[in-house]
Amino acid sequence: MLSAEQAQALHGKEGDDCWNPAVCYSRRSYARHRDRINQTRSRKRKEGELEHIPVQFEPLNQVVFGVLVVYRRTGSDTPVHAIGAEIWQGQEKVAIVPPVHCAGMVPSQVHTYVGKMLGVLEERYGVRKFASQTQLDPGLCAIRPCPLHG
Template sequence: MLDAAQAQVLHGTQGDGCWNPKVCYSRRSYARHRDRKNQQRNRQRQEVVIELLPPEIETFQELYYAVLVVYRESAAESVVHAISAQVWQGQIMVALVPPIHCVGMVPSQIHRYVKKLLELLENKYGIRKFASLERLDPQLCPIRPCIHHQDAIHAAG
């Protein structure tokens, strides 16, 4: 925090005697500019990390996989509102099983329906199980009429 003249008086021959002109000037410069130099180094490190690497996905472009889409609340014991499925080949969706309402179905009926879906997907695309499960809020249910949408409530009233 002191300028060079004050530091020399405090730490020079009249002070504690630790002033060494060969190293003290550069140490003081480093201390004054430390934040800026560290920031520059961090930016250079980040630029190296951010380099884009082209993925080699040609071998996976022919791969078929399915995603099970379940419309249900996020609570653990919530009921399944609707079920849908998507079939993908690489990065392109090639088929969509339209959603059906599951309101009123017991869990065993839902499991039976999912097994039927898998049988269909295995016969058509060779898919034996779902690659992932995606949970969506019932408010996003695309089926009309639907109990989660105001237009269905107004139509019934």
């Protein structure tokens, strides 16, 4: 519970002379963080004990679906920064619709763009609607140049 300076004063040259910097720093770190370290170690041990059961199901590999990717801050009234999509077949991503900035678009224009995107995806992959929507923070926007990234 002592600070490093206090422990060195007590156990260093002026104290009982048992301070060993090669050992004591790591022991103090372990003592401070042992709850988190032991919890992580226990979780990994339990995960290793679990049996992994693969299930082969051919129709699952044939399923094609789309995920709408929306770059937007959390909140109901925040504007959409950018919008894109991903196409998945089974567990593999097979295509993406690169995100586009929505700055200056009104909500009806964003909906129109999503509808147009779905039209293209239906034509190419048979995707009529998005299976899910992923919302990402605008700070993760990969489009360059971007108003948020100078």
